[in-house]
Amino acid sequence: MRIWLGFGLEVYTNNAAYGWWTTAHGNWNCVCIGGLTMGALAILGDDTTNTAPRIPNHIIPTAVANHAQGATPDGSWTETANSWYFGITSHAEIASSHIYVSGNQQLFDYGDHEYSATAVPPLNRIQKPEYALFQRDRPDAAKPWSMPWYDPAVSGAYWNGLALDHYFEDAADSWACMRTSWTDINGWYVAMKAGAPTGHDSHGNLDGGDFVIDFAGMRWAGELGSGDYIADGYFTSEAQDSPRWTYYRTRTEGRNTLVVNKHNQLVTAAPTCKFASSDTRQESSTVFNVPSDSAAMFTTDLTTNYG
Template structure:
């Protein structure tokens, strides 16, 4: 061994010494790096492994969505009395809770194959009664909520074959157990906890482990968020008593949920339409809110691309009539209500426009308990106005308007995918508002219990025989009075927005192949955004009948190439610009049972017998103002030149 020198270093050859110096230098660098905080790096993401995911669990109750410290802050704000809208929300919630006190007991009653109406009733009761108790301390609210919880926990099942029912009931019971934990005695807690495990969480684990009713765990639509969100709420409520089961549930949900969250990319649109946007996004918020309040993190899921802007999707899809662009399975004449999730999104992404929209809706609608849970005060400054026009590339929807007033012109048009969950055969469909009236409308969904309603993955599927779901009721062209190709997709290939005009062009070729080798639809707000032009171009492979159709509630008078529509003392003129000699006709949209009747609904139609080659159909829709003449007709351009 080489003897040490006076300074403690061993005498060695040059190469060994250099190696030793490098080694020591490296050790010093590593030591410094390990002891110095990294200012630019993201914090390490908590583990989602079943045995570790609950490591940061808040031990005390309530821990779901509204903790006691958060409730204390809310009460202090209420007590100040300087927010009239907040005072109204409290009044609305207490009124709703009082109504729940008078409701009949909950019973296990299926509607078709679903227990869903019972699950949702229970959920609404628990939120209303639970929040009323926590705000007022009045035990009558808590006692009735516990009565409802015990009733559903005594059910034979929560209908896992239609797992939405199980998930929503798990959500309800989880919230009730958590919020009323201190009110209940130990035996009552045991009964409710055991019911939640037996009827909700154990079937949930079976779903994650491959049970047939767990198909949703790999889906990319609303079922995913609802089932995962409901199970997250149920599991986090009782996690300290069932750590192994609940850890597995939360871990599996965290693995599954991103599959659906990815559907918001890239810009926040939702392919199932505005109705199911609300359902899916509500449950995304429930699950993420519960994770944050109970575990202190949502594991980065809220950072999913497009989720930060998704709150603007329903705003742009709402016309000046307050009616949605009603595509996919949405209720008839669906309006945007006071969506509580706008408050949650406004807080999470610091988006004052969502706060303003959410508060404005509450001026005319009753508040839901979730409005208080996620309440957002009026912003200090008014946000910049939303753009007049929007294009959602992820779902291929465009919305154009003249301005944001109640009498504005508004048109929305869609491409997308005819195989989208809850989709209709409606590629190219549009809806149109002007003068405060919805002139061109979508009839919405039909009865989900109709035979074959969900058989839509092939052209012969029974779903497409129902009038509201096939192409015949939608504001789309028809070739030889046939449905669009049910496997088709369509893309918006041009979207232009400027001061005086806005337009969108949709490539519909797949929808009409092989009869058409090219099919394109354009919609444009023209002449200072005062009129709507709808123009279709078909390159036909053989002669065919082309039918242009628009569904409306208006009374219609036709005279050759002109039609006058009247609704609620307002008037719209429709004019055929191409082809020459084409005429309008009116047909009924009414149907016989078991389909919905569509009473009084009409179709404004243009029928053209077209030869092989190019055919262009164009119709101009002009609101009629008593004090101004209808402008002269514009010259048409090929869609390729738009």
């Protein structure tokens, strides 16, 4: 353990070349710093080399300046939903929602996704009990973190007063979703993204207009997930001619969106979006009938994606 912590300390004391993750705003920063934190705490009283006690003095300022900034102003995340889950879990472990991105069957898994987890860390300490309630009801809720973070005093319905649709408007990763119910897994869930295709710690895809559809207990329009992280050139660049965009699961052709002459979208794409909603909200009952005047609309101009 001391050997590995020593490598981490080298990043801060001697600017080791492998420390590029120290300035990342996404899960690379969260996970690397989280590992150093937990490792240092584990041997803090037994480390005769004075390595472990020096770790927190370096990682806390780095965490505040970088991965704590991973959340965008509208409540979304600088990377993908999967990386949000992966990264924010490490952030929560260090500090000791994401509700809308979970569909009726699985996440809206745009960009790089290794798997489609539906649970989120129950961050009870931020005084948002609905987040803990939401996580408790996920199919894969049973995780090691559930034991120290579980709060038996929290009760009620996480969806009580929660809008059926939402628009994350930050231009970097704008997307919207809408559903017919928070409690009926056979209902409709539709989500679509626009946003910039790059600038997500290399986890974005050329996928403006990407969408998913859940209905009747099935995902009818979905995603293939990530490409191979160790494939040649996968993370070398986000330029238009990058090897990354030659792989099917990252290029436009492999995503659930419009394709023009099999061309990739532009890495500089910045589509405009419009969103409108009747702001229909579900109350505490598990049975919800959508009012006849309920409506939501999301449009994006994809012509700017192809130049």
